[in-house]
Amino acid sequence: MIKGKFIDNLPKIYGIYTGGFLAFIILMAIAEQMGMDAKTIGVCFVAFTVGIYALIGWLSRTIQVDAYYVAGRQVPTVFNGMATAADWMSGASFVAMAGGIYFGGYTYMAFLVGWTGGYILVSSLLAPYLRKFGCYTVPDFIGTRYGGSLARFCAVVVLVLASFTYVTAQINATGTIASRALGIPFELGVWVGLISILLCSMLGGMRAVTWTQVAQYIVLIVAYLLPVFWMSNKNGFGFFPHLMLGDEVGRIADLEAQFGLIKNSAADIAAAGVPAGLGYISNPHSEVPAGGMAAWKFISLAICMMVGTASLPHILMRYFTTPSVKSARKSVAWSLFFIFLLYSSAPMLATLSKLQLMDPSLATGIIGRSIADVQALEWVQNWSAAQQVFIADFNGDGVLQLNEWFMRGDVVVLATPEVAGLPYVISGLVAAGGMAAAMSTADGLVLAIANALSHDLYFKIIDPKADVAKRLIVARVLLVIIGAAGAYIASMRITSILGAVAWAFDFAMSGLFFPLVLGVWWKRANRAGAIAGMVLGLAAGTAYLIYVGPKFMAQTPWLGIDHLRFGIIGAPVSLIAMVVVSLMTDAPDKATQAMVDEVRIPSGKTILSNK
Amino acid sequence: MSNKEKHWEKTRGLMWTTLAIWFFFGYVVFMFGESINSASFLGYPLAYYMCAQGSLIAFVVLLFWFANKQEAIDEEFGFAEKEDE
Numbered sequence: 001m002i003k004g005k006f007i008d009n010l011p012k013i014y015g016i017y018t019g020g021f022l023a024f025i026i027l028m029a030i031a032e033q034m035g036m037d038a039k040t041i042g043v044c045f046v047a048f049t050v051g052i053y054a055l056i057g058w059l060s061r062t063i064q065v066d067a068y069y070v071a072g073r074q075v076p077t078v079f080n081g082m083a084t085a086a087d088w089m090s091g092a093s094f095v096a097m098a099g100g101i102y103f104g105g106y107t108y109m110a111f112l113v114g115w116t117g118g119y120i121l122v123s124s125l126l127a128p129y130l131r132k133f134g135c136y137t138v139p140d141f142i143g144t145r146y147g148g149s150l151a152r153f154c155a156v157v158v159l160v161l162a163s164f165t166y167v168t169a170q171i172n173a174t175g176t177i178a179s180r181a182l183g184i185p186f187e188l189g190v191w192v193g194l195i196s197i198l199l200c201s202m203l204g205g206m207r208a209v210t211w212t213q214v215a216q217y218i219v220l221i222v223a224y225l226l227p228v229f230w231m232s233n234k235n236g237f238g239f240f241p242h243l244m245l246g247d248e249v250g251r252i253a254d255l256e257a258q259f260g261l262i263k264n265s266a267a268d269i270a271a272a273g274v275p276a277g278l279g280y281i282s283n284p285h286s287e288v289p290a291g292g293m294a295a296w297k298f299i300s301l302a303i304c305m306m307v308g309t310a311s312l313p314h315i316l317m318r319y320f321t322t323p324s325v326k327s328a329r330k331s332v333a334w335s336l337f338f339i340f341l342l343y344s345s346a347p348m349l350a351t352l353s354k355l356q357l358m359d360p361s362l363a364t365g366i367i368g369r370s371i372a373d374v375q376a377l378e379w380v381q382n383w384s385a386a387q388q389v390f391i392a393d394f395n396g397d398g399v400l401q402l403n404e405w406f407m408r409g410d411v412v413v414l415a416t417p418e419v420a421g422l423p424y425v426i427s428g429l430v431a432a433g434g435m436a437a438a439m440s441t442a443d444g445l446v447l448a449i450a451n452a453l454s455h456d457l458y459f460k461i462i463d464p465k466a467d468v469a470k471r472l473i474v475a476r477v478l479l480v481i482i483g484a485a486g487a488y489i490a491s492m493r494i495t496s497i498l499g500a501v502a503w504a505f506d507f508a509m510s511g512l513f514f515p516l517v518l519g520v521w522w523k524r525a526n527r528a529g530a531i532a533g534m535v536l537g538l539a540a541g542t543a544y545l546i547y548v549g550p551k552f553m554a555q556t557p558w559l560g561i562d563h564l565r566f567g568i569i570g571a572p573v574s575l576i577a578m579v580v581v582s583l584m585t586d587a588p589d590k591a592t593q594a595m596v597d598e599v600r601i602p603s604g605k606t607i608l609s610n611k
Numbered sequence: 612m613s614n615k616e617k618h619w620e621k622t623r624g625l626m627w628t629t630l631a632i633w634f635f636f637g638y639v640v641f642m643f644g645e646s647i648n649s650a651s652f653l654g655y656p657l658a659y660y661m662c663a664q665g666s667l668i669a670f671v672v673l674l675f676w677f678a679n680k681q682e683a684i685d686e687e688f689g690f691a692e693k694e695d696e
Contacts, residue, residue, distance in 0.1 A: 106644075109662040113637060116667045120633040123674055124626045128681075242664065246654020286659040288644040295645065299638050306637065324692045326682055333674035340667050347663040600619055601690040 007074055014079075017052075018218050024048060025222075029425045038424040042181040045428035046435055049219055050196045053212045053439070060204035060211050065468055068205030068475065069136040069451060071321040075210055080327075081334025083210045084318045086217035088115075088339055090166075091173025091438030092501045094220060097343075099409025101350035105283045107298065112343050114302040116336060118309025123332035126310060127319040129520040129599050131328040134606025135320065137448070138313040138512070139456040142534075144608060145519040146527040147592065149461045154534040158511030159313045159452050161538070163445045164486065166312075166504035170442035171197070171483075172490040174435060176410075180386075181431040187491045194487040196435075197442045202476055205451075209443045210321060216436035221341055223433020228345050231352050231420045235362065241348045248355050252285045255358045259367060262403040264394065272392035278406040285354065297560050304567040308505025311512040314441075314448035325602035353416040358402070364419055371400050379418045383411060446486065450479040502564040503545070510541030510570025514578050522582075523596050529582025536577040541570020618688040625684060629677045636661075636669040 006013070028041055066072050075083065093115070100108045135141045139159060143152030174193025179186045200212040228241055238244025263282050288294070309315065318335075319328045356364045366374045371393055374380055383389040390406040413434070417426040454475035459466055466474070511534045518525040518533075545566040546552045561568050587593075595607055612620075640647070640661050648658035655663070685691040 106659055106662065109659075110641075113641070113662050113666050116670050117633060117637040120629060120637075120670060120673060120677075123677060124629045124633075243653055246651070249655055249659065286648075286656050288648045288656075288658050290645055295642055298641050298644065302637060302641070326678075326685075326692055329678040329681060330675075333671065333678050336674055337671050340671050344664045344667055347659075597615060600622070601615065602685050603690045603692050 007076065010076060010079055014214060014218065017215060018222075021049075021219060021222065025425065025429060028428060029423060032423055032425050038427070039183060041424055041428040042431055043183075045432040046178065046181040049432045049436060050199075050439075053196070053215060053436075054199040056212045056215055057200040057203055057208040060208035062204050062207050063469070063472065065471065067207045068472055069320075069455065070317075071205075071207040071210045073321055074323050075321040077322065077327045077331045078334050079214050080210070080318060080322050080331040081338050082217040083213035084315065084331070084335035085338035085342075086213040086220065086436070086440035087318055087444040088315060088335070088441070089220065089342055089437050090441035090501065091170055091177070091434060093342065093346075094224065094437035095173060095177070095410045095413050095434045098346045098349040098353070099412040101347050102354055102412045103279045103281060103283065103409060105285045106288055107283060107294070109347065110298045110301040111305060112346065114305025115309065116339060116343060117302065118306035119332055119336040119339075121306060121310035122315065122319075123329055125517050126316060126520065127332050128325045128328045128602065130316060130516075131319055131322060132325050132599050132602060132606060134608040136455050136608075137452045138316055138516070139452050140460075140608070141519065142512075142515055142530065143456060143460060145592070145595070146515075146525075146530045146588075148527055151527055151530050151534075152456050152460060154531055155512065155515070156452050156456050158507065158534055158538055160449055162312065162504045162508040162511070163314060163449045164482075165507060166314075166501060167442055167445040167449070167482075167486045168489045169501050169504075170438050170445065171486045173438035174442060175487075175490060177431055177434045177438065180414075181428075181435070190487050190491045193435075193439070193442075194483050197439055197446060198480060198483055200439065201443045201447050202479055205472075205475065206317075206321060206447060209447055212443065213440045216440040217338065219436040220433040220440075221338070223429045223436070224342050224345055224349075227417045227420075227422065227426050227430060228349050228352065230422055230426070231356075231416065232348070234420060234422070235352070235356070237352065237355075241352065242344055245348055245351050248351055249286050252351065252355055252358065253287065255355075255367075256281075256284055256402075259358070259402040262401070264403050268394055269392070272394065274390050274392055274406050275387045278388075278390055278408050280403055280406050281354070282403065285351070293560055300561060300565050300568055304502070304509060304565050305505055307509040307513050307571060308567060311508035311516065312505065313452070313508070313512075314444040316516075317448055317451075318444070349416065350412060353412050353419070356416070356419055357405070364421070367400055367402050367405065369400055371398055371404075374400050379415060382418075383407075383415055388415070442486075446479060446483050449482050450475055453478050453482075503566075506541060506545070506565065506567035506570065507538070509567040510574060511538035513571055514575045518578060520596070520599060523593050524582055524587055525578065526582050526585055526588045528585040529578045529580075532581035533574040533578030537570045537574025540573035541566050544569040614688055618684065618690055621684045621687075622681065625677065625680055629673065632673055633670070636666040636673075640666060 032041060062068055130141055133141055139152050139155035142155035171190055171193055175186055175190030178192045179189030201209050232238055232241035237248050261282050319331060322328045322331050356362060358367050359365045360368045371391055380389060388408045388411050392404050394404055414430060417430060458474050459471050515530045515533045545563055547555050548557045549563045598607055644658040648656045650657040652660045
């Protein structure tokens with residue numbers, strides 16, 4: 001594949017790819033009609049898509065530093081938007097988000113606002129300026145703007161902490177999906193997931209990751225939207241669900257009132273033997289919880305997710321790959337558009353799947369039916385066997401009540417097509433989509449960590465004389481080590497997917513947000529201030545996490561700031577420390593101030609021109 | 612005031628405007644979530660609609676608007692990049 005020609009032909013290449021993928025879906029649908037069993041279809045979907053990503057990874061192999069670290073800075077705006085969207089939307093977004101909305105209702109939807117609004121900060125405060133800077137990694141910016149190895153090292157520490165927290169959750173998700181689709185144990189699935197991730201990133205670095213992420217975006221968006229539209233049409237809820245589910249949301253509120261939203265006591269749940277991690281509906285779907293505290297909890301979560309978005313290195317570094325500053329800005333807008341396509345569909349999917357189960361007038365409704373009937377349903381049997389759904393007849397009347405139906409959040413995405421009676425080919429497609437979402441995020445994260453360690457720690461601090469070949473070997477070795485470490489921790493199953501994901505945002509915002517933003521927007525910010533901001537912000541946030549974390553000291557949160565929101569403590573500490581220490585020490589020298597002036601205008605050469 | 616300073620002043624102005632709009636759709640709307648939820652849009656309760664779609668759409672539109680506005684500022688002061696290749 002010739003480089004220049006490849007870039008020019010992108011729309012055509014990915015057009016053919018999309019067509020090929022749709023043809024594959026149709027082929028599988030025909031095979032299903034001819035009697036291919038569900039398990040084989042699942043295996044085909046995962047194997048086919050992962051095979052394609054590996055092929056792209058192989059074709060994008062490179063021995064050039066620029067291509068390895070920033071994809072040669074020639075990724076067109078719209079394609080970078082797709083790659084960022086895939087980089088962004090994790091296994092949690094794809095598999096767990098609709099389930100979170102299903103159980104949490106309006107309260108949970110703070111994540112939707114938080115995970116989109118952060119891009120405004122990315123575009124207006126950071127991305128275009130970092131692109132102008134011309135750095136390879138985020139610590140590269142900190143290290144050059146503030147000068148000195150210590151500042152660079154602190155940035156590497158925050159990056160590794162935040163990204164590594166995130167990556168274990170992603171490898172965990174690839175493991176879950178691989179084990180289910182391929183019918184292998186979870187521990188083995190984790191390692192299969194890891195190998196798939198490394199195939200996409202090891203040979204070609206950022207270049208390979210970029211082109212696989214575009215391919216993964218196409219798979220995941222098709223896999224998410226197709227079932228939503230299909231179910232909405234099949235049940236007669238509306239041709240275009242996003243615009244037409246108003247009545248259905250109202251209907252759910254009526255049914256909630258009819259059935260009653262009952263909270264089970266922890267003792268009852270334990271006595272019934274409900275498997276860990278399963279939830280039941282006890283929160284209203286669309287009703288806003290009353291009171292200022294509830295509003296504050298919504299807003300504080302949104303703040304953490306937004307500010308965290310703007311500090312996560314694997315997202316920021318995607319904008320280092322665009323051809324210009326102008327295209328970096330446009331690319332952020334495209335990224336959010338592609339993310340919006342999935343995020344706006346998640347509440348629709350939650351609404352559809354909730355109504356399917358709750359509405360007694362629908363054939364699929366199970367609430368209010370006799371438990372014996374429900375247990376005879378094929379999908380209930382399948383998912384019960386996997387301990388993903390559970391029925392506990394608390395009042396012993398033999399009829400299924402709303403608070404007696406337990407289910408894992410992931411089931412909303414993974415089982416809804418089955419519940420709706422869609423062909424199994426859709427379930428296979430959903431598995432491939434979940435795999436694509438988890439893999440693409442894991443790729444980006446593993447690469448961000450390995451690049452920071454190889455470029456900033458090894459090349460800039462330990463061995464500045466290393467030649468290109470040696471640097472790229474170190475980068476690849478680190479990639480494998482970090483991936484393996486992530487997989488090892490994931491296989492021990494330490495925390496649920498979402499807890500860990502939110503922590504990554506809080507770590508990043510506690511340590512990196514203000515040093516990055518003030519590096520561009522405040523000329524007076526200096527090295528001592530930046531170091532104080534990173535160290536004290538991260539320390540304060542982490543200390544608070546240990547104080548309130550349910551698995552640590554589990555103390556009562558202050559003002560409702562629980563372990564998902566510890567960035568609310570860390571970031572302000574970081575800001576105050578940075579401003580106070582900067583003002584107490586000398587202003588940065590003339591050369592640094594001139595560099596900041598240069599960063600602020602788009603034209604001209606990049607600040608760094610490292611080879 | 613030099614050309615660079617004027618450019619930066621306008622850039623900063625745009626940044627604050629953008630963040631003000633962001634703040635409105637990201638937070639202010641949800642501070643009043645309880646009271647606006649009785650209103651409806653497309654049949655959805657309004658606060659529910661805003662976090663399911665409304666604010667998200669506002670963010671996407673805001674980003675494209677911001678990118679175009681900033682490009683215009685860069686061109687006005689002669690700091691726009693030359694066309695690629």
